[in-house]
Amino acid sequence: MSSANAQLFAALVTGPLRHAAGRTLLAVVVIALGVALGLGVTLVNRSAASEVSLAARSLFGLSDLVVQGTNAGFDEALFPVLARLPEVALANPVVDVQVRVVGRQTALSAMGIDFFRAARMQPSIGVEAPRTNLSPLAADSVFLSPAAARDLGLEEGDQLTVQVGLEPVSFHVAGILPAAAYRQRAMVLDIGTAQWRLGQLGKLQRVELRLRSGTSTEAVQRRIAAMLPPGVSVTTPGAETDEALRLTRAYRSNLTALALVALFTGAFLVHSTQSLAVIRRRREFALLKAMGVSAREQIASTLAGGAIVGGAGALCGVGLGILIADLGLNAFGADLGAGYFRGIAPALKVDWLDAGVFFLLGTAAAIAGTLRPAIAAARVPAALALKAGDLEDPAVRGNTIAGLALWGFAGVLLLLPAVDGLPLAGYSAIALVLIGAVFLMPAVTRLLLRLLPSVRSVPLQIATAHLRGTARQATTSLSAILVSFSLMVAMAVMVTSFRTSLDQWLEKILPADLYLRAGFTSETAFLDANDVTALAALPEVERVDANRFAQLAVTGLKTPLGLIARPITEQNAGRMLWIESTATNVALPDAQPVWISEAAADLLSLRSGAVFTGSIGERAVQFSVRGVYRDYERQNGGVVIDHDAYVRLTGDLRTNAAWLWLKPGADVDHLVNSIHERLPGLAEFDVRRPGEIRAITLRVFDRTFAVTYLLEIIAVGIGLAGIAASTSAQVIARRAELGVLRHVGLLRRQVGFMLAAEGGLLGAVGVLAGLVIGSVVSLILIYVVNRQSFHWSMDVYFPWVLLMAFSVSLVAAAALTAVWSGRLSLRDDIIRAVKEDW
């Protein structure tokens, strides 16, 4: 760059940025925040995803194919058949069940493996010889994954007791596996031991296959698929990993979308600061134009300024984002508190491609925010601007029509289905609604201000007059707060709707007086028929309903559906399930009546009254859908079947949860206290009242959304920064005007009040618009985004008190922000501003 060019660059690009150092800094900070949040969440997601992949890979080792059944497992006789296939170089049988750790509210994966075969499938399993005198093959030896050892606080040589049925089974920790071997929270033991001591005799959950080199994986997969019994499928480890990720993808993408809101808001903020700068610098632009700077050069220099701001902000944001991700991972875990990835503990993985993308996004957001102001600057009519001291961009353009058009387009997008399980059209519609709202704001602001009653207070009159006079400019500064507050309202409505729906749903599906639950570890922790009988025989108990949790495999579904067996009939289904729709036809006599969850209905594309075939264990059964119910519990789909029918089909008499109905007048507290005394075998089970279950569930729910709230508050903070930026910019531009007001006798506090009124009114307009727009967005979230992401419906509830509190706080914050940004005007030297020449 020649020195002349450097000078020009300094004059056109860096000079103005330096001149308005405070606002430049603010724009940098906002872009940095947006980039940081987006990148932070993405990195956490990436680390979680990569951890899930690694975990899956560590699970499946070097296998080419995985033959898998439901939790209940399949007959081990399949193993030698698979092992003998000529294409199979190595078959690795695995018993894989969840066990409950006695004395802890926690479960572990128990992997029964053949060390000899597993070591060949997965060389990283080669563990150190135990220092203690234990054989890995001994029936009391287990090895812990590092994650499990850390969680349980156990070391080599310690004792670990898990629960199988009602029996505690004790093991010695023979060693800790290398980190590369199993990333999950897992205990690893000999397969023979696992079958024997974990009640899995004759069963396998999985056989991993390595194929001879030169064989076609697809061909072998087809061949194996043809010989598998019902309920057993063959997949590739890649597909398994994908499946593990798919389960959480909706959640992760929602979080990313939310994080991007900060960047979105930041772009609007850059837009408003740049727009204000353009207005402030009209004369400067006109002068430059008069001196021969072309429109193109003018636009380029303004955009270059935006790019510098964006680049600087994005760079800081990348650093900050990595920091945020690291802190977030440590503080909240891989899913930022949502509880999806209980079993894994990922380390931060910085993906520089992500960092690069977010750097570009941040820069692009700043440039995009600068585009319109840049064009406006280039269009400044030189002669007029040089002559008049006019602040306002006189023409109000046809933004209203553009805004309405965007809303129309958003409406069309809402009709589109999910793309690959993600509600992309829904997100786009939300973005369009917000941008459209920003376009419509000047018209709306004018309308609202016109509705304001006239008042005696001079400061208020001046404030109103000022806002009326600068509606376009004012609403420009409002766009960031509008966008962020709309989203805050939307999230508040959505979360409240969800929470209230969940609460009511919980009330509905917990009709009994007391719940006794063996945990989520359905294959090893259970009550047998005798235990249920013993419970029913307690004097306070009128009736016990046995619940069995199993799995139902359906051809074409990668993950089995959750199967819940409980006493249920077509007559009483509505009393225990939240029924969304009921079959109107009569069930075929040879089809088993079941109720399926909304997620299952979506996954299987089934409606009430439909018939489908699935397998329980290795038995194929025809089912008739008697109803579709709302289920917030099993995101992968659930199926409810009558318990007697389940026992008839499977002979499985185990029970995972018992529902207790008590006799009238029975003392629940007394019963809770005495159950463990009278039935010591049940000592390890959770006995809970419906109220406790609801409380725990809602606590988990709130934790899940904690991060969401945090992201929203940051976005609103950015919006407030927008008000601060515009007020402080205007205060500088209005120095002379404020000086005159002090001359003619406005008290210092009256000037302050005037600024507060301006900020507050502006904030109020933003809040009003935000309430309306936010409600619209919340409906999109509830009816489109959530429905498509998580397959559950909810009823809409408006948190009026919360919204009022939000609104009042925001108006107050806007007023305070305005006063704070305008504090300059309260100083004495503002008086001298009347002498300042233009």
Next chain:
Amino acid sequence: MAAMPRLSSLFLATCATLLTVALLVSALAAAAEYPPVVRGQVLAFPADEGSHPQYRIEWWYVTGWLQDESGQSRGFQVTFFRNRPGLDEGNPSQFAARQLLFAHAAISDPAVGRLLHDERVARAGFGLAEATAGSTDVVLEDWSLRQDGQTYHVNIPGKDFQLALDLVATQLPLLQGDAGFSQKGPDQGSASHYYSQPQMAVSGRISAGGREFAVQGTAWFDHEWSSTLLDDAAQGWDWLGINLIDGGALMAFRMRDAEGHAHWAAASTRRGSGAAAVTSAYRPEQIEWLPERQWRSPRTGIEYPVEWRLRVGDTWYQVRPLFDDQESDSRRSTGTIYWEGAVELLDATGAVAGRGYLELTGYGTRLRM
């Protein structure tokens, strides 16, 4: 002593340190009932050629020299090893590790200049890995040693080489020690049941280095089972099994203590063949192992006496390796390093009197047992 090579094969064949070490530790500590090895127990054929699952350890061991069509000589070694860990034998699971099987195989090719070897390990079960009683029939996935009358089929599809050999017995089994009772130390409690099949005629195919050869040759076959094999004093051993050119056989071993002195030794010879064959067994004091030449492994730095002068009774022999570097380095899997290779036996005149295998263990560190 043929017992020792098979034991070293155990170490070789285990795939992970943890398994071997812990297995043996626990095996020693195990409360399982193993039958004792008692003098005077008559070996019955072919029943005793099969597996003896009650005993703690057992192995089938084949070594020999092969010539391809161009006359090139190579050594080969194949071992199948069975172990009864004696752990939790009440476990009804089909996967319970009631019997473990190991296999190790190697080719000594002077053109390669070092051993090619591979190994397998598995628990017995599901017909995928089994050692059958009644006749020699040991399967470890795709590796197998199967008896069919007088013929043994060896099938070893290894990683770097393959062996597909038929071994035909040309003589009656040679019962080692006292009618098959082979004492391994001063104490009678350390002993095994042990018989050999020398002078087996070998034919078949081997492939190595991407080339396949039709081969012929002579092999030595051992079968040994025991519950209590080694005594505490043993630091390592030297073992030799030779098919003599004249149709006879020579087996000799000695146990070394920590100072490197022999604290037990035994040998046997068979002279002549058929009904006229004369078998002699030798006491420790009748046997002398004199190292002639040391070879230092460039990989491990361990020195092995690869050439020997050996006295059995009144006869002196010279033992000379096919080539020096026949070291088996299994430190990564078992922590064991030993030397096991093809050797020639020279008589006092310096003429080749026989060919077979020599095993030298415990020269680096004490063999862990």
Next chain:
Amino acid sequence: MLTLRQVRKSFPGPDPARPRPVLAEVSLALEPGDYIAVMGESGVGKSTLLNLIAGLDVPDSGDVLLEGQSLAALDDDARTLLRRRRMGFVFQAFHLLPHLTVAGNVGLPLALNGMAGTHADDRINELLEAVGLRDRRDSFPKELSGGEMQRVAVARALVHRPAVVLADEPTGNLDPESAAQVLELLRAQLKRDGSIGILVTHSAVAAATTDRVYLLTRQGLQLQSGTTTPRQE
């Protein structure tokens, strides 16, 4: 009645120990209806003098008294209220509030003094009539020419019948014709209400429209006794 008694004012210079003196002992006594001009070189302290009179600044020593009230004795709020009631201002750059109409700008001092309704409207109309802008009552400043804006400013300065009107170079931004018109209006309105007028200007032509002309120098304020010769601007 406006009295300046030996007013001194210094501003901090580059050396904090040696403040830069701006006004050295200025004394002045004006009766209602007096209309004077203050002339002087740039930087001699004319604006400082106006600020001291307006109570926007306080002297280092000496005092300013308006209708017997010492400004130095008042706090900032009291001085502001005094300004609101008893003073009017005309600026070189007009400084109309851009988003208030002509009537709104003129009526601002009335509104601040709590006067509203038809009474206020009448007074506004009266002033607008006087400055010849009755028909531009509902225009916004940006729709006016410079001369018109300054006439609105004059109306605003006088609408609440202040005791003192301070005009700081009111014709600096105007063409000679508009300037003459504004000066004439200012003088006429001052005389009509009997207000004291202080006109700070570089323009001898403007100064000539006042009763007396003072020259502000480093030494103080000297009466030029109306004999100044016109100077080329």
